[in-house]
Amino acid sequence: MFGIWGHEKAAELAYYGLHAQQHRGQEGAGIVVSDGKKLKLHKGLGLVNDVFKQADLKKLGGKAAIAHVRYSTQGDKGKGVDSVQPLLFHSLTGSIAFAHSGNIMNSHELRGELESLGSILQTSSDSENLAHLIKRSKKETIEGAIVDVLPKIVGAYTFIVLKEDKMYVAADPRGIRPLSIGKLGDGYVVAAETSAFDIIGASFEREVLPGELIVISDEGLESKRFAIREQRKMCAMEYVYLSRPDSDLNHVNVHASRKRMGAELAKELPAEADMVIGVPDSSISAAIGYAEQSGLPYEMGIIKNRYIGRTFIQPSQELREQGVKMKLSPVRGIVEGKRVVMIDDSIVRGTTSKRIVRMLKEAGAKEVHVRIASPSIQHPCYYGIDMSTRKELIAANNTVEEICEIIGADSVAYLSDQGLEEAIVKDKTINQGVCMACMTGNYPVKGES
Amino acid sequence: MFGIWGHEKAAELAYYGLHAQQHRGQEGAGIVVSDGKKLKLHKGLGLVNDVFKQADLKKLGGKAAIAHVRYSTQGDKGKGVDSVQPLLFHSLTGSIAFAHSGNIMNSHELRGELESLGSILQTSSDSENLAHLIKRSKKETIEGAIVDVLPKIVGAYTFIVLKEDKMYVAADPRGIRPLSIGKLGDGYVVAAETSAFDIIGASFEREVLPGELIVISDEGLESKRFAIREQRKMCAMEYVYLSRPDSDLNHVNVHASRKRMGAELAKELPAEADMVIGVPDSSISAAIGYAEQSGLPYEMGIIKNRYIGRTFIQPSQELREQGVKMKLSPVRGIVEGKRVVMIDDSIVRGTTSKRIVRMLKEAGAKEVHVRIASPSIQHPCYYGIDMSTRKELIAANNTVEEICEIIGADSVAYLSDQGLEEAIVKDKTINQGVCMACMTGNYPVKGES
């Protein structure tokens, strides 16, 4: 999610802002701009690069923009371009656009109420729900309507709403999903990850607070509160694997937190070995942290093929069994005859880990000690992390010993809950804690799912 | 370059073999297969993924294949699909296909002779030259003709030739360009880089020797010699930046050699600093080597945007000046207020280095000490490395002090010639030396260019 207010190249910067956050959603992308008088939309399925051509950006123009990359959770996978955000609504009195991240837990109920009142909803998007609720609010202003409507919504979310002359930015009462405000010249930018600011040359200003509504216009920035402020519980998985290493979340750099996870892991769970290797890309930081803490050399024992795109022809089952590798391949010249500590950020179903361990053994590794830089995941997420790919959680049904046997490693060990929290939360006066519900089962927001 | 003999999935494996070597050429790709009776070709401009669809591979079929990715040197840039190899020639008595790497220094003279005899050449490809020379040879067999013709050719090259029933593989008398033979089941594979073997599950057998012609058929592998054997002088730039880190060249792993370059660099040129960072991707190994040797922590101070493809819209000059980053961006959370050792594999024109140093300083780095993991490049390459992009060599016209000032670093230093050679050549009984002509001016093969 990305927003920009008050820059002549709003559409171009939104493109680069989306690009910097491409890893957060690869199914579709969209930008809505305002030139002060009307809103214009361009969106499509695929990567940012596929959806936008130079001519599209030129045609958009505009001085303000909101933008989104689509990451689909269970419910709305494969819904086609109609579900790609931002959603843009026209009426005889003006237009309005919506983009959101996260998950509204009571969206089914809200939709049922709206339909019984005679509304027609086109998509199953939470953004459309919000648009209809605001349209039906009795309040006279948009911000009045938003403050009126948000308390009815249960879940973990961030929103950006664009009108011809204003931008509205909001985060849920627990601040589970990240959203930051930056400054670029005289204008403002909004992004889920601060790395988007670095890439467009903007400076970080502050985070959107839990339960805060920020209204941005040519008059500047105005803050409102729509919920009692509670302690922020930023999602721990953002640090573990979701965010870019160069982002700062809640004042903590992600790469640095991962190095600390690796260092904690080395302290808690040392291994007798010749080298440390990481599973590219998200586990490299933790592996270097482990290496530095343990004194073992860090080596490039697994390599990722950079040219694999969506048009890559997957090897047939037959060729795969004959040993044809796809995305990751082991480096025989490095691991042959060696005892290896293999760092990964998490184990979900175990199939990938199993494949990598086998790959390393076939390339001659004498021992493979798997060290996971986070606690085991045993509970579903209701706050916007796709659990459909995390469905058959190996850790929910097996002991660590069983997991070790399944994936064929010589040893397996996980970072402790406390180790993870300490690696992330360096200073309790700044970071009061993180949401680790998928590891601990302790959910900060209650609601039907 | 890739070849395979004696496998039912020859076309598919050629695809994966090319894929593993995609970094060696991104302008075009082609595969010629033999089913024992006739040759079939598919080729096109672009990346391997763009050129080949599942249906193309199915249509090719075949039990043997040769394949090529196009990397254009000065002379033949932008020549269109006709110049994409392999080249396939039909005659009333059969077909023949050619693929080569490297550069033939006397190709202009050879072409002049052929044309004066009444031949029509369609491309400026060295492969076509070779085809015509062989067609005009008086020798009765193809291998006789090859042994007859190769001594007339001056340069650094490797060749694979495919007939309906045989495959011919050759390397130049000094072995400057790499080519290895592997084994896959009962068949053989040939590749410039051994990582292609790992990716398709083949095992490394041996390197093609300088001046050797290998004939592969259903009867097996037969070795011939077309030139007096001289000491191999493998191209040093293959280790410095061209090859994948997971390849072994002349029995030396590339990643390991780069780590040693970094370690040598730390010994020769230490720096008072807080951290070591590498320019992604090719300098990461050297940076880790430097960090381990120096005891400084290795940090992810520069990050590479993974989603930039050929359709990426480059930021305008105006936006670039406002600070919009493209491929690489600095990590403020890491480098702010720190003294940084920045490892790069080489400096060519200096513009990239200048941009990265400025980027780091703008992100708050207190000092930037540039350490180059190879000696300075001051001489042209006649052996197939594209000097058009290396044309305005900064080191050919400036002292190290001037370079330091130009790129805005706090210090700049290069690895010594001896340091590089020692990092690559671990054991003189195996590796007698490398070609470092572009650094030293000492050319192992003489000939007009």
Added chain:
Amino acid sequence: MFGIWGHEKAAELAYYGLHAQQHRGQEGAGIVVSDGKKLKLHKGLGLVNDVFKQADLKKLGGKAAIAHVRYSTQGDKGKGVDSVQPLLFHSLTGSIAFAHSGNIMNSHELRGELESLGSILQTSSDSENLAHLIKRSKKETIEGAIVDVLPKIVGAYTFIVLKEDKMYVAADPRGIRPLSIGKLGDGYVVAAETSAFDIIGASFEREVLPGELIVISDEGLESKRFAIREQRKMCAMEYVYLSRPDSDLNHVNVHASRKRMGAELAKELPAEADMVIGVPDSSISAAIGYAEQSGLPYEMGIIKNRYIGRTFIQPSQELREQGVKMKLSPVRGIVEGKRVVMIDDSIVRGTTSKRIVRMLKEAGAKEVHVRIASPSIQHPCYYGIDMSTRKELIAANNTVEEICEIIGADSVAYLSDQGLEEAIVKDKTINQGVCMACMTGNYPVKGES
């Protein structure tokens, strides 16, 4: 517009049905199918051939379908794929799809009312208006709601609505726009033009009557009336140029009516000439009628280039002035030195006529006598014919003599109002009359536009 009920190949037949009516709209196309349980949509911008691939039809499947080709009138040109019909709406209790032709004159008022009640409309399509009106109707059944809602609508229109288990078909109270019912096996088909029936092998059953609502289900066909039956006033322009020559409208074959227009024209306005030629394609029938009545030979004096598609590169102004022809070219071998009667179906702005006359003169025609097979168009159409291309009506601002001078002809003459009506309405007991409002100013339906 096309509908089919009760055939296992509903999607494929809808494709051929749309194809047969491609000339009625070339901006976009869509099909919604029902398999009895749910509705599925595929649509896109462009010609039917561009929008649908074999795989799309396979994926649709279904036993019933409604389909549409988009023809944009002034108001909704270039609205993008969202405005392509059918429109499909999902709710928690089921889905519904709408397609319409023609024009609702009070749509702005209807939309204002809906928005003031809290509805959000996504497009400016009349179909969406209808959907919202039906959703808000208090009636319990869809057909109750339709009968409730249609009397509020002012204009000339036809509608097809698809539910999982039923299809609803309706025509406006004056029957200005055509819609027919056919039979195919045990199922039913619906189409604007009967040629669609011929092409899929269906037989014509009857026309949808003015003010009739037909409900089609597995139980068969049921007729309702939502308005007092008035005399049908089928649009005369359907006969003059819009419909295919092989369609029957209101029991009159279009080609035959055009031949009669030509014959009437020959009777009313003979010309001293050597031959009769027609402007391809729509005026060929009238030209042959004129030739047969007058005894002059019909010749191919103008030829249409068949291969011009949307990717055709238009000649530059410079080349056009040098004589480069585009779509139509004269046949010098035919017209050179001859006196020509040139038949056209209508003159709108006069620019095309002027170009053709000049073309014929440059190819050597001695005289060009223009005869128009319909009366002059001097009034706007509120019933769905795009007046944006008919905007600067030459006949509204010039006498026939002036027109003759403007287009450079030797004489110009129009068919009389009575001549056109007689050519179309052969038998008053079957056809009570046609809508000729754009020629006479006599509008059969009153309402704001």
Added chain:
Amino acid sequence: MFGIWGHEKAAELAYYGLHAQQHRGQEGAGIVVSDGKKLKLHKGLGLVNDVFKQADLKKLGGKAAIAHVRYSTQGDKGKGVDSVQPLLFHSLTGSIAFAHSGNIMNSHELRGELESLGSILQTSSDSENLAHLIKRSKKETIEGAIVDVLPKIVGAYTFIVLKEDKMYVAADPRGIRPLSIGKLGDGYVVAAETSAFDIIGASFEREVLPGELIVISDEGLESKRFAIREQRKMCAMEYVYLSRPDSDLNHVNVHASRKRMGAELAKELPAEADMVIGVPDSSISAAIGYAEQSGLPYEMGIIKNRYIGRTFIQPSQELREQGVKMKLSPVRGIVEGKRVVMIDDSIVRGTTSKRIVRMLKEAGAKEVHVRIASPSIQHPCYYGIDMSTRKELIAANNTVEEICEIIGADSVAYLSDQGLEEAIVKDKTINQGVCMACMTGNYPVKGES
């Protein structure tokens, strides 16, 4: 085939020239231009519109051009883009491009000789053969070499050759294939059909004579003779169906000749009937000629769907049997209950005729009398008309009565040999005769095929 010399928009005009002749070949298209110094080529598979984009024409530029649309005969079908003409050959001393039409009967022998001399031929194209023969000629000039080489060639052909500073145009000794010269401003144009001149605003100058070589340069036009002049025997099938109706071939307009074929047919073979209809598009002229001669009305009894392009999804066998029509459909409103004379230009295998007759009967036609506007085809063509689609000639194996029964008509009759010749050759002092070898077996050129 098209050529232009001495116009600043050579590439654009070549595009329109090709476009006008698109019906002569739809598999591929190419243009080679000369700017006076060097030659540039753009070509591809598909229609002219698909192969050339505005940018391609801009990039070509040039003051002279030769161009070609590919029509494949048996031997070289599906050979891919390499066989698309013009072929462009570069050598160290300059470039040369070739385009040809027709068929060289001794090409296999010529190729064998060239290969035994050490030449490598890339395609099976006759143009490449010619290029190699000219390259190996001992003559000093290109025109000397052409005059030297053409007598070795046996067949029916036309050629255009482009050098940087000259264009060479030639036709075979019997002039079987058409080629004309036109004038455009100060420059020259060359085309197979004169309609290409009309479309670009050029004027017809004269035909290339049998056995003539014309050299065009900035000095003007020079005529040479490479064979004793014999009577021209223009291919009759050009008139019957291959050429556009608006072309003049050997001073005879094609549409006019077709009308005369129809009129001759009406004289020779009258039919008791209610109307005359023609099979679109190529038989419309003959049908009108028949109608005018017989006094019967001409009606539009069969209609051709104009929107069928290469992406059209063909109906499945099942749907076809249920009556789904493709390209042609009958007009029930016209033919129902009527006795119909159906005019077609030729019957090849009979399957199309059978389908059309059945279609008309199913639409209610009482009687269908088939009249063919040419004699029956019983012999192969060695002069460039594709006999692969004419392979199973129904007339070669069946009597007229049997054909009538096979196609289900009420009567079938063919135009006489004399009738066809008279319809084409109006004035023996101008047209000495046509090649009717496929009808009479009387071949004007002898040679192995």
